[in-house]
Amino acid sequence: MSNKDERNSISEVTWDDYMPGISIDCVIFGYHKKELKILVLEYKKSGIFALPGGFLRKNEELKDATERVLFERTGLSDIYLNQFHTFGSLKRADTKPMQSVLKKNQVPFEENHFLLQRFVSVSYYALVDIKRVEPVADELSDSCKWYDTDTLPPLMLDHREIFETALKHLRNNINRNVVGMNLLDESFTMGELQNLHETILSEKLNRTGFHRKMMLSGRLKRLGKKKTGKAHRSPFLYKFLDA
Amino acid sequence: MSNKDERNSISEVTWDDYMPGISIDCVIFGYHKKELKILVLEYKKSGIFALPGGFLRKNEELKDATERVLFERTGLSDIYLNQFHTFGSLKRADTKPMQSVLKKNQVPFEENHFLLQRFVSVSYYALVDIKRVEPVADELSDSCKWYDTDTLPPLMLDHREIFETALKHLRNNINRNVVGMNLLDESFTMGELQNLHETILSEKLNRTGFHRKMMLSGRLKRLGKKKTGKAHRSPFLYKFLDA
DNA sequence: CCAAAAGTGTTTTGGGTACACCCATGA
DNA sequence: TCATGGGTGTACCCAAAACACTTTTGG
Numbered sequence: 001m002s003n004k005d006e007r008n009s010i011s012e013v014t015w016d017d018y019m020p021g022i023s024i025d026c027v028i029f030g031y032h033k034k035e036l037k038i039l040v041l042e043y044k045k046s047g048i049f050a051l052p053g054g055f056l057r058k059n060e061e062l063k064d065a066t067e068r069v070l071f072e073r074t075g076l077s078d079i080y081l082n083q084f085h086t087f088g089s090l091k092r093a094d095t096k097p098m099q100s101v102l103k104k105n106q107v108p109f110e111e112n113h114f115l116l117q118r119f120v121s122v123s124y125y126a127l128v129d130i131k132r133v134e135p136v137a138d139e140l141s142d143s144c145k146w147y148d149t150d151t152l153p154p155l156m157l158d159h160r161e162i163f164e165t166a167l168k169h170l171r172n173n174i175n176r177n178v179v180g181m182n183l184l185d186e187s188f189t190m191g192e193l194q195n196l197h198e199t200i201l202s203e204k205l206n207r208t209g210f211h212r213k214m215m216l217s218g219r220l221k222r223l224g225k226k227k228t229g230k231a232h233r234s235p236f237l238y239k240f241l242d243a
Numbered sequence: 244m245s246n247k248d249e250r251n252s253i254s255e256v257t258w259d260d261y262m263p264g265i266s267i268d269c270v271i272f273g274y275h276k277k278e279l280k281i282l283v284l285e286y287k288k289s290g291i292f293a294l295p296g297g298f299l300r301k302n303e304e305l306k307d308a309t310e311r312v313l314f315e316r317t318g319l320s321d322i323y324l325n326q327f328h329t330f331g332s333l334k335r336a337d338t339k340p341m342q343s344v345l346k347k348n349q350v351p352f353e354e355n356h357f358l359l360q361r362f363v364s365v366s367y368y369a370l371v372d373i374k375r376v377e378p379v380a381d382e383l384s385d386s387c388k389w390y391d392t393d394t395l396p397p398l399m400l401d402h403r404e405i406f407e408t409a410l411k412h413l414r415n416n417i418n419r420n421v422v423g424m425n426l427l428d429e430s431f432t433m434g435e436l437q438n439l440h441e442t443i444l445s446e447k448l449n450r451t452g453f454h455r456k457m458m459l460s461g462r463l464k465r466l467g468k469k470k471t472g473k474a475h476r477s478p479f480l481y482k483f484l485d486a
Numbered sequence: 487c488c489a490a491a492a493g494t495g496t497t498t499t500g501g502g503t504a505c506a507c508c509c510a511t512g513a
Numbered sequence: 514t515c516a517t518g519g520g521t522g523t524a525c526c527c528a529a530a531a532c533a534c535t536t537t538t539g540g
Contacts, residue, residue: 062331088305233510476537
C-alpha cells in the first residue's frame with residue numbers, strides 16, 4: 001500500500017483541516033558504517049534542501065501527527081521519538097524558498113497559500129534502523145535521501161540550526177536513549193556499539209571502560225559468539241533487554 | 244507606568260496581529276521561606292485557575308513574546324527563561340473553561356472567538372526573585388498570585404501537567420541553572436542555598452557535601468560574615484560570580 | 487557550659503580511566 | 514607465530530558521601 005494515495009495533493013488540497021502557523025520538523029537519525037546520517041528532502045530541481053516535515057491536523061494529537069509524518073517518509077511506525085525544541089524565530093517567516101519550490105513544481109499559488117506563511121516549528125528527533133527504512137519523497141520533492149551529517153547540503157531557513165540542536169540533545173541523552181537499541185540491529189558486538197557511540201559523540205572512547213560501563217548498566221544481554229572471519233578472537237553478540 | 248494601557252482590551256481587540264493556534268504558557272517559579280511557589284491566575288469569579296500565558300504576535304520572535312508575557316505579569320525583564328516543552332494534546336481543544344471565563348467577564352463572543360480555539364502551547368519556565376515581582380492580573384482575571392507548589396489549586400486543561408513537567412526540568416537542571424542566582428537575594432548563606440535546593444528537589448541533602456560541592460564549583464564568592472542573632476556561629480555570606 | 491549551626495579535615499566508596507595481560511582466530 | 518581485536522583483572526584518580534571534629538555564638 002502506498003500512502004501517497006492518502007495524501008492531499010499540494011495543488012488542490014483544502015488546507016482547512018490543518019492548524020495554521022504550526023509545522024512539525026523531524027531530524028531522523030540513522031547509522032551505517034560508522035556514519036551518522038539524517039534524512040533530507042530535496043525539492044524538485046530547486047536545489048533547496050529541507051528536513052522532512054509536515055503539519056498538524058485540527059483534530060490530531062501533536063505526537064500522532066509526528067508519527068504520521070515519520071510514517072509517510074520512512075514507512076515505519078514504532079519509532080523512537082523525542083520532542084526537543086520549538087523554533088519560533090522570525091527568519092522562519094521568509095517565504096521565498098517555498099515560493100521558489102512551488103514555482104518549480106508549477107503549482108499555481110496566491111500570496112496567501114497555506115505553505116507561504118510563518119510557521120512555528122515543533123521539532124522532534126527520531127532514531128531509526130536505516131535498513132528498515134524506505135525513504136519516500138513528498139509531492140514537492142524529488143528525493144528523500146540519507147546524508148552523512150558531516151557533509152550535509154545547505155538546508156533552508158533555520159533547518160541547519162534545528163539539526164544541530166537535535167544532535168546536541170542526542171549527545172546529551174546518549175546514555176538515556178539506548179541509542180543502540182534503535183540504531184543498530186537487534187544483536188551487535190560491543191565494538192559496533194562503541195563505534196556508534198563514538199560516531200555520535202565525534203569522540204574516541206576508552207575501550208575497556210566502555211565495555212565495563214555497558215555491562216554494568218544491566219541493559220545488555222550477552223548472546224552467543226559471532227564468527228567474523230577476521231583474524232582475531234570472535235566477539236560476543238549482545239542485545240538490549242526489554243524493548 | 245502601567246502596561247495595562249498598552250494591552251488590547253479582550254472584548255474589542257482585533258486579534259489579527261496574533262498567530263492563531265499558538266499560545267505561550269509560563270511556569271514562573273519563586274522561592275520564599277522554604278517554599279517553592281509559582282504564579283497562578285484566577286479568572287474572575289469563575290474559580291478557574293491557570294498558568295500565566297499569552298500569544299505570539301505575527302511579527303514577533305517567540306522568545307520576545309515570552310519575555311513580553313513575563314513582563315506583563317511580573318514587571319520584570321532580564322528573567323531567567325527556559326523553553327522546556329510544547330504541549331499539543333487534544334484535550335487542550337476543550338473550549339468550555341474559556342467560554343465560562345468569557346461569560347463571567349460579560350465579554351460578548353461568537354463561537355469563533357480567538358480565545359475559543361485549540362492552542363498548541365509552547366511552554367517556558369522562569370526563575371524570578373519573588374521580592375522583585377509585583378504580580379499583575381490580566382484583563383480576564385481578578386488575581387495573579389503566588390501559590391505554594393505543594394498546595395496548588397486545580398488548574399485548567401493540562402496546566403497541571405505543564406507545571407509538573409516544568410518542575411521535572413527544573414530539578415534536572417538544578418546545577419546548570421544556578422537557581423540560587425535567580426531565586427535568592429544577591430547574597431545568602433550556605434544554609435539558605437541548601438534549603439533552596441532541598442525545597443526544589445523535595446529531598447534532604449548532605450550538609451558538608453553540599454558545602455564542599457558548591458565551593459569547589461568555583462561559582463561562589465565568599466563575602467563577609469552575617470550576624471544572625473542566633474545562638475551559633477555566624478555563617479558567611481556568599482554571592483554568585485559573573486551574572 | 488551547653489545547644490545549635492557553620493566550617494573543615496579525614497575516610498570511604500564508586501564510577502571512570504589507564505594499563506597490562508590473556509584469549510581466540512586467520513593469515 | 515604473529516598481528517589483530519575482544520575480554521578481564523588491577524591500579525589509580527577524582528568526586529561524592531559519611532563521619533568526626535572544631536569554631537562561634539546566645540542563652
